Amino acid sequence: MGTVILQSVVSVDGFIADEKGDVGPLHEWYFSGDVPIVVGEGDEFDHSGSGSPFKVSRASADYVRSTWxxxxxxxxxxxxxxxxxxxxxxxxxxxxxxxxxxxPKPEGWHPEASYHFVDDVTAAIEKAQELAGDRIVAVNAGDAGAQIFAAGLVDEVAMDVVPVVFGSGRRFFGAISEEHLLEDPHLVIQGERVLHLRFKVRR
Structure with missing residues (x-):
């Protein structure tokens, strides 16, 4: 089974968006560099909705590309x-x-896409691992991700920390209120306007 990683871009005070889900400046580093994120057959990623491909700093490029x-x-x-x-x-x-x-999935919504709707976090991870094989299962942080983390189903935590303070909003770890220990970061990469961190979850 592949590694299950809880991940997101996050403010220094632990928020992944404001109360309305707006990410504000958190994702600006994805588009402010000069290195396009190119994978596979050389296609540039462009899922931003902006018509522009992701372009990050040279310091972030290899990490982002290999992770994706x-x-x-x-x-x-x-x-x-x-x-x-x-x-x-x-x-x-x-x-x-x-x-x-x-x-359930909205009726008629992109029937060609491999999207699966599951109503239990344990079953969701089991399905995700079945589909991923030996590849990574990337869990988006937030309320659902926090439930998966609290259930002990996450192997690592990956944070792209941006130097901004939100003060309030949607938390990376959702509503978790009990202590969970992580190991020291095994990956630390300083990009431009972002710090990439990876931690293994202590068992």
């Missing part, structure tokens, strides 16, 4: 799915998406 190439399945909550309309069936990385939701 290694993802097999993305796991996301229903709030994020509704907010971005499931990236119109074209996830930014990976071949499959599992949506944690008590509601």
């Amino acid at each position: 190439e290694s993802i097999g399945t993305i796991v996301m909550g229903r709030n994020l799915f509704d907010q971005v309309n499931g990236w119109e069936g074209r996830p930014p990385a990976g071949d499959h998406v599992v949506v944690v939701s008590h509601r």
Whole structure:
């Protein structure tokens, strides 16, 4: 089974968006560099909706590219799915998406896309790992991701920390209120306007 990683871009005070789901300046570093993110057959990623491909700093490029190439399945909550309309069936990385939701896939929504709606976090990770094989399962941080983390189903935590303070909003670790220990970061990369960190979850 592939590694399950809880991940997101996050403010220094631990928020992945404001109360309305607006990410503000958190994703600016994705478009402010001079290195396009190119994978596979040389196609540039362009899932931003802006008509522009992701272009990051040279310091971030290898990390972002290798991470996205290694993802097999993305796991996301229903709030994020509704907010971005499931990236119109074209996830930014990976071949499959599992949506944690008590509601089914919208009728007629991109039938060609490998999107699976599962109403239990344990079953969602099992399905995601089945689809991903040996590749990474990337769990979006937030409320659904926090439930998966609290259930002990996450192997690593990956944070792209941006130097901005939100003060309030949607938390990386959702409503978790109990202590969980991580190991020291095994990856630290300083990009431009972002710090990439990876931690293994202490068992």
